[in-house]
Amino acid sequence: MQLLPWLPKFLHRHKVLNFACRFGLQESVLPIEYNSSAKTVIDLRDPEPRNVFIQKQFEPDFFDLASSFLGENGTFFDLGANVGFCSFGLAPTHQRVEFHLFEANPNLITLLNQSIDLHPNQSFHLNHCCISDTHGKTNFMLEGNQSGQSHVSPAQGRGIEVPNLVLDEYCEQNQISCIDFAKIDLEGHELPSLQGWEKCLSAHRVNALYIEIMPQNQARYGRETIAPLTFIESLGYSLYLCKDSDFGHFGDKPKSIHGNNGSPLLAKFNASEYPDKFSTDILAIGPN
Numbered sequence: 001m002q003l004l005p006w007l008p009k010f011l012h013r014h015k016v017l018n019f020a021c022r023f024g025l026q027e028s029v030l031p032i033e034y035n036s037s038a039k040t041v042i043d044l045r046d047p048e049p050r051n052v053f054i055q056k057q058f059e060p061d062f063f064d065l066a067s068s069f070l071g072e073n074g075t076f077f078d079l080g081a082n083v084g085f086c087s088f089g090l091a092p093t094h095q096r097v098e099f100h101l102f103e104a105n106p107n108l109i110t111l112l113n114q115s116i117d118l119h120p121n122q123s124f125h126l127n128h129c130c131i132s133d134t135h136g137k138t139n140f141m142l143e144g145n146q147s148g149q150s151h152v153s154p155a156q157g158r159g160i161e162v163p164n165l166v167l168d169e170y171c172e173q174n175q176i177s178c179i180d181f182a183k184i185d186l187e188g189h190e191l192p193s194l195q196g197w198e199k200c201l202s203a204h205r206v207n208a209l210y211i212e213i214m215p216q217n218q219a220r221y222g223r224e225t226i227a228p229l230t231f232i233e234s235l236g237y238s239l240y241l242c243k244d245s246d247f248g249h250f251g252d253k254p255k256s257i258h259g260n261n262g263s264p265l266l267a268k269f270n271a272s273e274y275p276d277k278f279s280t281d282i283l284a285i286g287p288n
Contacts, residue, residue, distance in 0.1 A: 030044070031115075032053050034056050035057055035063065037092040038088050038089040038091065040089075040115040041083070041114040046145045046147050047145070047146060048146070048147070049085075052085060058089055063093075065283065066090060066181050067090070067093065069181040069207055070094055071180060072096050072097075074094070074097045075179045076090060076179075076180065077181075078099065078100065078101045078102065079182060079183065079186060079193060080103065080183075080186045081103040081108070081112060082108060082147055083111050083147070084111075084115050087101055088118075091119055095121070096123075097123075098125070099122070100125045100127070100176075101125065102131055103127070104130045104131075106128065106162075108147055109128045127165060129162065129163050130152060131186065131192075131196065132164040132189075133166060133193070133195040135164055137164060138161070139155075139161060140152055140161075150187070152187070152189045167197035178205050179200070179205065181209075181210070182206055182208070184211045185212040186212075187214075188217030188221055189221070191231060194228060195231065201232065201235045202235050202236075208283060209232065209283070210282075211281065211282050211284060213281070214279040215279060224276075225277075229274060229284075230271045232284045237284040237287075238284070238285050239269055239282055239283070239284055240269070240284070241266065242282070247267050249278055250267075250275070
């Protein structure tokens with residue numbers, strides 16, 4: 001039974017949908033469309049995907065930015081794919097791009113495989129793993145139905161074991177010489193993931209990276225907020241703010257604003273200038 005079409009618009013749809021899924025009045029796992037023509041499979045019991053289902057939209061600014069780096073035959077890496085909003089959101093307008101998805105949460109792998117089935121004529125490579133700089137396995141904490149908050153355990157022996165994957169080795173084994181755009185959202189595990197990709201990054205074989213930076217996630221592992229930014233900057237990448245709303249958090253800086261021919265506005269800054277308590281997404285661009 002599909003309850004949603006009967007819901008008045010003024011109801012608090014999040015709570016009603018969650019209630020309906022719990023009591024079998026609404027299917028919880030279903031394919032959805034968002035951003036006009038993108039398709040993916042979600043679980044309505046998960047609040048973040050449920051919000052996209054209700055709004056029918058997911059971060060349109062991200063797709064403008066990613067599209068400016070992806071060519072017709074580009075390569076996209078989705079580190080921390082979750083339910084694949086970024087990858088499947090790019091799919092309708094990038095039919096010939098190679099998509100590589102990496103996700104540690106086993107509950108999401110089933111959904112991602114179902115979403116890939118919705119795109120039979122495109123190239124998707126799904127990897128169930130924890131991106132790291134070492135081999136072996138990592139303990140991963142599942143946060144109930146809030147998949148976006150699941151994370152690598154800061155303490156050994158807690159959570160489920162997930163096999164590690166080192167990106168330098170993955171690129172070598174799959175003969176991937178260039179990654180046009182990478183999205184990285186690993187809930188604080190960004191630094192070890194980048195360190196396992198140092199060979200490719202040092203050679204600037206990754207053209208651009210879109211990295212989530214959240215102080216509380218870095219603090220979970222005893223790291224400074226800017227730790228991932230300092231590392232990527234040391235390898236020759238330039239850092240940019242890519243959201244207009246972020247520019248004011250830097251006072252008089254950043255002073256260098258870029259953007260022309262309809263491309264997104266970018267504001268360059270140094271890692272040392274990043275505010276300690278500030279959360280946002282950062283763009284890192286290689287020198288090539």
